[in-house]
Amino acid sequence: MATTTVRGTIAKQKLIWMYETMVLIRRFEEQARREQDSGRLRGTHSAIGQEAVPVGICAHLRDDDFVLGNHRSHHHCIAKGVDVNEMMAELLGKVTGTNRGKGGTMHIADMNKGMLGANGVVGSNIPVATGVGLSARVRKTDQVSVVFFGDGAAQQGSLHESLNLAAIWKLPVLFVCENNRYAESTPFEYSVAGGSVANRAAGYGIPGVTVDGQSVLDMYEVGGEAVRRARAGEGPTLIEAQTYRYFGHYGADNPLGYRTKEEQEFYMAKDCIARMRKHLVENKFATEAELSGIDKKCTDAIVAATKFGVDSPFPKLDELTTDVYIKYP
Amino acid sequence: MTTATKPQQATRRLTYVQAMNEVLAQEMERDPTVIVMGEDVAGGAGRKQFDEAWGGPFKLTQGLYKKFGPERVRDTPIAEAGFIGAGVGAAATGLRPVVDLMFVGFIGVCADQIFNNAAKMHYMFGGKVKLPLTIFTATGAGVGSAAQHSETLYALFAHIPGLKCVAPSNPYNAKGLMAAAIRDDDPVIVFNHKLLMGGVGGGQHVPKEPYTIPIGKANVAREGTDVTLVGISYTTYNCLQAADELARQGYSAEVIDLLSVSPMDDEAILNSVRKTKKIVIVDEDYPRCSVASDISALVAEEAFDVLDAPPKRLMAPHASVPYSPVLEDLFIPSKEKIVEAALGVLQ
Numbered sequence: 294m295a296t297t298t299v300r301g302t303i304a305k306q307k308l309i310w311m312y313e314t315m316v317l318i319r320r321f322e323e324q325a326r327r328e329q330d331s332g333r334l335r336g337t338h339s340a341i342g343q344e345a346v347p348v349g350i351c352a353h354l355r356d357d358d359f360v361l362g363n364h365r366s367h368h369h370c371i372a373k374g375v376d377v378n379e380m381m382a383e384l385l386g387k388v389t390g391t392n393r394g395k396g397g398t399m400h401i402a403d404m405n406k407g408m409l410g411a412n413g414v415v416g417s418n419i420p421v422a423t424g425v426g427l428s429a430r431v432r433k434t435d436q437v438s439v440v441f442f443g444d445g446a447a448q449q450g451s452l453h454e455s456l457n458l459a460a461i462w463k464l465p466v467l468f469v470c471e472n473n474r475y476a477e478s479t480p481f482e483y484s485v486a487g488g489s490v491a492n493r494a495a496g497y498g499i500p501g502v503t504v505d506g507q508s509v510l511d512m513y514e515v516g517g518e519a520v521r522r523a524r525a526g527e528g529p530t531l532i533e534a535q536t537y538r539y540f541g542h543y544g545a546d547n548p549l550g551y552r553t554k555e556e557q558e559f560y561m562a563k564d565c566i567a568r569m570r571k572h573l574v575e576n577k578f579a580t581e582a583e584l585s586g587i588d589k590k591c592t593d594a595i596v597a598a599t600k601f602g603v604d605s606p607f608p609k610l611d612e613l614t615t616d617v618y619i620k621y622p
Numbered sequence: 623m624t625t626a627t628k629p630q631q632a633t634r635r636l637t638y639v640q641a642m643n644e645v646l647a648q649e650m651e652r653d654p655t656v657i658v659m660g661e662d663v664a665g666g667a668g669r670k671q672f673d674e675a676w677g678g679p680f681k682l683t684q685g686l687y688k689k690f691g692p693e694r695v696r697d698t699p700i701a702e703a704g705f706i707g708a709g710v711g712a713a714a715t716g717l718r719p720v721v722d723l724m725f726v727g728f729i730g731v732c733a734d735q736i737f738n739n740a741a742k743m744h745y746m747f748g749g750k751v752k753l754p755l756t757i758f759t760a761t762g763a764g765v766g767s768a769a770q771h772s773e774t775l776y777a778l779f780a781h782i783p784g785l786k787c788v789a790p791s792n793p794y795n796a797k798g799l800m801a802a803a804i805r806d807d808d809p810v811i812v813f814n815h816k817l818l819m820g821g822v823g824g825g826q827h828v829p830k831e832p833y834t835i836p837i838g839k840a841n842v843a844r845e846g847t848d849v850t851l852v853g854i855s856y857t858t859y860n861c862l863q864a865a866d867e868l869a870r871q872g873y874s875a876e877v878i879d880l881l882s883v884s885p886m887d888d889e890a891i892l893n894s895v896r897k898t899k900k901i902v903i904v905d906e907d908y909p910r911c912s913v914a915s916d917i918s919a920l921v922a923e924e925a926f927d928v929l930d931a932p933p934k935r936l937m938a939p940h941a942s943v944p945y946s947p948v949l950e951d952l953f954i955p956s957k958e959k960i961v962e963a964a965l966g967v968l969q
Contacts, residue, residue: 359715393748402747409714410747414738420707421739427708428715431657431693438711451734454704461699616749617783618885619807 315344336544338365345565347372349512366411381602389605416449426464445476465523473538491533506534635825641793659696660722667697702732713755741784769942780884787883791858798835815856840887846876864960
């Protein structure tokens with residue numbers, strides 16, 4: 294686990310970036326829920342509670358590194374620097390969206406920011422991320438590929454195939470399991486033999502690390518070592534970030550149908566943003582007033598993003614059949 | 623371009639496998655971002671004394687490992703979802719991967735990567751990523767491999783928007799279509815029929831210089847006036863044989879070699895039918911929801927007024943490919959069956 298030594302070396306600017314990015318994600322997701330309730334948006338998978346996972350990792354990444362996500366990926370996108378205006382427009386199906394309104398919440402991509410797509414099929418992006426690592430290797434760059442997937446996806450065969458391939462070829466890939474304890478409504482304890490995803494790394498001869506995914510500083514430390522390894526050509530790392538999904542799987546579904554209120558309160562008491570805020574204030578990296586200023590800035594950014602999205606036009610109707618092929622014979 | 627008139631120049635006869643092997647080497651030479659990967663594409667990977675062990679079961683990739691090395695010619699573990707998915711990711715980030723799906727029936731273990739990622743990423747990302755991925759795969763009955771190694775499954779792939787699908791019928795168009803597939807910025811599936819790779823149809827003049835054959839265009843393999851025969855890959859060979867027989871019986875058959883299963887050259891088919899007024903579509907794939915059914919519908923909708931007979935589909939039965947040679951022979955649309963079907967619409 295994290296040591297104070299490494300934490301002590303994180304620059305203030307980086308700490309503030311991590312706090313601000315987590316807050317921006319949360320404001321975005323809260324707004325997405327409001328848009329869903331108002332009917333302008335037809336449902337999303339909320340990442341509230343899981344903000345620290347991609348933020349701690351992406352703090353080490355460059356624009357030319359790649360992140361691949363899953364159905365619950367707004368936090369991955371924002372952590373990788375995708376513009377929230379374009380994201381909100383995409384959620385609303387507008388032509389100004391990241392994907393010109395053709396992908397929506399589950400497929401947000403931005404190649405300029407190294408966001409190679411959320412993906413609606415559970416486990417589907419894991420092999421793709423492995424190929425991104427292969428590409429970096431063959432092109433002789435030091436780019437890194439990071440794939441985020443859930444505890445549900447960790448039960449797909451695609452993870453086994455990809456871990457094996459990345460290990461034998463020593464590819465620069467971070468396999469990050471965001472263990473939020475539920476595959477839709479199916480508990481981790483029920484579906485994961487052996488009780489750990491990270492332990493499976495041993496079978497492939499690669500490092501497997503379990504980390505408190507509700508601590509952005511722990512995520513930062515674990516991510517730093519994994520990214521260093523990848524860039525140095527030492528191969529992949531499997532990270533199991535233990536986190537919690539505050540809301541239901543999708544849309545407005547109520548998780549109290551399959552988990553207890555006590556359990557929810559236990560995890561919500563370890564909220565990643567509240568803990569980071571406390572850390573920043575106690576260690577005098579920022580004052581309460583400064584952090585409230587950041588909070589306000591994030592709220593304003595999401596208000597502006599929503600206005601941008603709502604005011605933007607829908608795609609022209611002939612876009613229905615464009616982009617099927619790049620070059621149609 | 624009528625390929626059927628070219629073979630007899632015979633200055634440089636190549637088999638189907640030699641032509642494919644040559645185009646792979648030429649494209650790798652031409653473009654350093656082209657890599658080849660799949661099960662046993664080198665064979666004996668990592669063992670220096672065996673680095674020319676195999677070159678795949680059909681030898682399409684033989685010699686590439688020695689020439690281009692282990693970074694660009696990669697034996698993979700048996701993990702089709704893993705390495706085809708890796709091909710998708712590599713294609714999205716600057717490489718031009720050529721991936722071997724050893725037999726088309728293995729689509730069952732990697733369909734997600736092809737149908738959900740390769741085919742859809744360009745569209746669902748709003749055109750902001752390109753996927754220059756080529757997948758080549760062995761198809762077809764006739765060599766006693768039974769149900770899981772002998773299908774063609776064209777329709778399965780052609781059904782999905784975003785994929786391009788080509789099915790060469792001889793060494794000349796195999797080289798040109800493979801080059802076009804590798805250079806294309808969309809994902810392309812190249813179906814190589816096992817009988818053609820096994821030498822049916824024989825060698826043919828294949829120019830040494832690299833060339834491409836456009837994806838999406840059919841070829842008039844033989845001109846005729848009385849009936850249109852549409853062939854796909856190996857069935858084109860059978861159609862040409864049948865056309866010879868029909869000529870002996872006094873009928874002039876035109877053979878359309880489809881070449882591209884998707885996108886399909888609707889105009890080439892319709893132009894031929896407008897001339898001959900009769901059509902037999904010969905497809906080795908399963909009959910339900912097939913490419914042949916699609917062509918039949920196309921002709922019925924667009925050229926109904928000129929037809930002298932209903933469009934005729936000659937296909938495999940709605941059954942898995944059998945093992946026993948007497949049953950397998952029945953499965954394939956043979957020359958004899960094509961002649962019979964053509965006479966049916968002619969008379």
